[in-house]
Amino acid sequence: MVAIRPGLTVAEAAGRWLGSYVDLQRAGQGRRLAEQRVRDYLGPALGSMPLASLCREDVRTYRLHLERETDLSILTVSHVLSDLRCMLNWAMDSGLLPETPFPRRVMPRLQERAPDRLNDSEVDLLTRMREPYGWIARLGIGTGMRWGELVRARRADLQGGSLVVAHTKGRRVRWIPLPPELREEFTARPEPVTPIRAPGYYARRSRRETGIPRFHAHQMRHTFACRWLESGGSLAALQELLGHRSIETTQRYGRLASDMVRRECERVFESRCSRSSPGHQGTEGRPSSSACETTKTGYDAPVMAP
Numbered sequence: 001m002v003a004i005r006p007g008l009t010v011a012e013a014a015g016r017w018l019g020s021y022v023d024l025q026r027a028g029q030g031r032r033l034a035e036q037r038v039r040d041y042l043g044p045a046l047g048s049m050p051l052a053s054l055c056r057e058d059v060r061t062y063r064l065h066l067e068r069e070t071d072l073s074i075l076t077v078s079h080v081l082s083d084l085r086c087m088l089n090w091a092m093d094s095g096l097l098p099e100t101p102f103p104r105r106v107m108p109r110l111q112e113r114a115p116d117r118l119n120d121s122e123v124d125l126l127t128r129m130r131e132p133y134g135w136i137a138r139l140g141i142g143t144g145m146r147w148g149e150l151v152r153a154r155r156a157d158l159q160g161g162s163l164v165v166a167h168t169k170g171r172r173v174r175w176i177p178l179p180p181e182l183r184e185e186f187t188a189r190p191e192p193v194t195p196i197r198a199p200g201y202y203a204r205r206s207r208r209e210t211g212i213p214r215f216h217a218h219q220m221r222h223t224f225a226c227r228w229l230e231s232g233g234s235l236a237a238l239q240e241l242l243g244h245r246s247i248e249t250t251q252r253y254g255r256l257a258s259d260m261v262r263r264e265c266e267r268v269f270e271s272r273c274s275r276s277s278p279g280h281q282g283t284e285g286r287p288s289s290s291a292c293e294t295t296k297t298g299y300d301a302p303v304m305a306p
Contacts, residue, residue, distance in 0.1 A: 010054060011047030013096060014038045017087045027171070029148075037080050041066065042087075051096060056103035059084065063106055074108050081107055115222040115253055118215070123223065125210040132195050133206055135185070139194065140220030142182045144228070144242055147199045147217045154193060158186055165243070174243050225253040 015038075022034045045065055046058065062084070066077045085107075088100040118126070118141075126137035140150055149165050157164045161183060162175040178186060186193065196202045199217040207215050221242070228238050239250040 008051045008096065009047060010049050010051050011038075011043050013051045013091055014042055014047070014087055016094075017090050021086070021090045033079075034083055037083050041070070041080050042084060051091065054088075054101050056101050056106075059102055060106055063108070067108075075110060078108050078110060115226055116214075116216075116219055117222045117226045118212075118219050122210070122212050122215070125212065126206060126215070126220075129206065129209050133202070133209065135189065136194055136196060136202060137206070137220065138182065138185070140217070141223050141227075142179065143176050144221050144224030145176065146221060151192070151194045151197050155187060155189065155191065158183065168243050172243060172245075174240060176241055222253075225250075229253055 018031075018035055018038060022031050026034065042062075045062055046054065049058065059081075063077065063081060066072055066080055067074070072080070085100075085102045088097065088102045091097045092100045123137075123141060127134050127141065129137060136150065139145070139153075140147075143150075143163065145153070145163075145165060146168075149168060152167050153163065153165075157166070158178070159175075162177045163186070164173065164175055166173050168174065203216045207213060225238060225242060228241070229235070235247060235250050235254060238253065239247050242250060244250045
């Protein structure tokens with residue numbers, strides 16, 4: 001139990017939160033981001049205010065400040081507010097507040113975005129780059145590992161055909177089976193298996209070599225996930241491969257790509273047309289009516305005859 005001290009400010013409470021909860025619950029990058037958000041946003045806006053006097057309207061005003069007086073994207077605003085909510089929940093659990101002043105419905109509504117994936121021609125360009133850039137692309141797109149996991153991979157991590165990923169964002173060990181060609185290449189690589197440590201440097205060199213202007217390292221993970229589902233893999237297995245704690249995080253990859261939807265529509269429409277052809281008998285022994293007239297709408301989508 002944290003001792004209650006009268007006059008404790010929001011900045012002082014945030015310092016305690018960083019030193020206890022964040023240090024225990026978050027990995028290195030998560031800790032650095034929390035410290036930066038407190039230093040750059042929470043401290044200047046609300047830091048001098050007594051924690052006990054913080055109210056719901058102060059939090060709403062803080063959100064407006066972030067949106068109108070900073071250059072933050074709406075996604076970053078959401079992350080900053082999430083940290084404030086976490087800190088206030090910690091303060092309540094620690095006995096610093098009787099209840100959290102974080103209001104309902106203050107979080108910004110985020111527009112759903114499709115996974116930022118690579119298309120097949122871009123994958124081909126990346127995987128054919130000179131070494132070690134092409135190898136890193138083949139490993140990243142073939143396993144879906146995060147960049148930090150890629151650079152920590154060692155040959156000794158390959159056990160029984162699967163790569164053991166121990167140092168993860170979620171702090172859970174997981175096993176990623178490697179296809180035979182990738183497994184053979186992995187065992188033949190010198191240490192370190194991924195010789196480039198900085199994702200920004202790798203992305204810049206890859207953009208220069210392939211001409212893909214929008215490439216960044218995390219796209220390899222998105223591409224692996226989308227390809228897995230497009231090949232018939234399950235969401236549950238993908239959750240384990242990616243190391244997501246919640247299936248809801250994995251479900252964002254469940255939005256099928258537009259070309260896959262188009263191909264599936266064509267298959268269904270073709271099946272309908274074949275069933276309604278003159279030689280096909282309907283369910284009552286009669287030829288089906290010609291209900292599959294088509295219109296030129298890009299893929300000859302059938303329309304029901306009136």
